[in-house]
Amino acid sequence: MAVRRLAPPELQPKAFAFTAENLAWSKRQIAKYPEGRQQSAVIPLLWRAQEQCGGWLPQKAIEHVAGLLGMPNIRVLEVATFYTMFNLEPIGQFHVQLCGTTPCMLRGSEQLKEICRRRLGEQHHVTVDGKFSWIEVECLAACVNAPMVQINADYYEDLTPESFEKLLDELSAGRTPKPGPQIARQFSAPFGEQITLTDAALYKRTNGAPPGGRSCASDAYVFSASIGVTGTFGPSAPASPAGVRPMRRSGPGRTGTPSALVRGTQSATAADGGTARSASATARARRTASRIPRTAHQGGWWDRPAEIAPRPGADPPNLSG
Ligand code: FES
Numbered sequence: 001m002a003v004r005r006l007a008p009p010e011l012q013p014k015a016f017a018f019t020a021e022n023l024a025w026s027k028r029q030i031a032k033y034p035e036g037r038q039q040s041a042v043i044p045l046l047w048r049a050q051e052q053c054g055g056w057l058p059q060k061a062i063e064h065v066a067g068l069l070g071m072p073n074i075r076v077l078e079v080a081t082f083y084t085m086f087n088l089e090p091i092g093q094f095h096v097q098l099c100g101t102t103p104c105m106l107r108g109s110e111q112l113k114e115i116c117r118r119r120l121g122e123q124h125h126v127t128v129d130g131k132f133s134w135i136e137v138e139c140l141a142a143c144v145n146a147p148m149v150q151i152n153a154d155y156y157e158d159l160t161p162e163s164f165e166k167l168l169d170e171l172s173a174g175r176t177p178k179p180g181p182q183i184a185r186q187f188s189a190p191f192g193e194q195i196t197l198t199d200a201a202l203y204k205r206t207n208g209a210p211p212g213g214r215s216c217a218s219d220a221y222v223f224s225a226s227i228g229v230t231g232t233f234g235p236s237a238p239a240s241p242a243g244v245r246p247m248r249r250s251g252p253g254r255t256g257t258p259s260a261l262v263r264g265t266q267s268a269t270a271a272d273g274g275t276a277r278s279a280s281a282t283a284r285a286r287r288t289a290s291r292i293p294r295t296a297h298q299g300g301w302w303d304r305p306a307e308i309a310p311r312p313g314a315d316p317p318n319l320s321g
Helices: 020-030 038-052 059-069 073-082 102-106 109-120 161-172 216-226 258-273 279-289
Strands: 094-099 132-137 149-151 154-157
Touching: 020 038, 020 059, 038 059, 038 073, 059 073, 094 109, 102 109, 109 132, 109 161, 132 161, 149 161
Parallel strands: 094 132
Antiparallel strands: 094 149, 149 154
């Protein structure tokens, strides 16, 4: 991370003021915050100032925003220098933010950096024709499509040295390349054939639920498989010796969340095992036990350690909808 300083004095404009339109917009933003909290509008106002200045924040713009919000200049400068989305020096018409964080690095961002250096010069400089500037940034949250760059407001992903060079050529020629993955891939969907979770047994239905609908049994099957518990439950599951009915929640075939199931189990454990607790808590635990699929607990799930038991007196999960 480079030190973030204001641009040198020779690049700084002598004055800055919002246009009438931007000033009206700023006042609307400020009015959104409760009395005494108007300073919370600092980021949107700085962003608007940056847009008005062609993509960077001069010192005078920072001071103007500070004046509008009644903040000391230094506080607004702290914000502007902290967030890398604020550019503190002029940028090119196309500002390339190249992600150099680990996933992108492992997938070839170093080669893209070399291309930037060769074609655009060093970071934080604008090319002579004013068209390009570039910087290396931290993760831009598109790691699944690494390596990637952000150019102005668009992401270009799944880059190779060839496609990145072509991208720069297109922009240079005044054309607008299509953002997103630069390979035959839809968004961040798997590229090529599915290679995980391909076992058809994972999707087996055990309760004859209608096609296309999710079922308690299918959800619970996947969940129980993931924790190593075998068993069948759902509307068509065999009744347990105690006659406990399979779990149902409101809505078509919903299942409880894993945590809800575990909490319910613990309530049932306490009820069955006679753990010391108030009579009302035990009654609640019993009510919960009657709503959970006991067949799913065969195999040891019943005996979860007590440290994840619900607090005495806590409401049991509502599994009945
Ligand atoms: S590491 Fe590059 S987008 Fe996350």
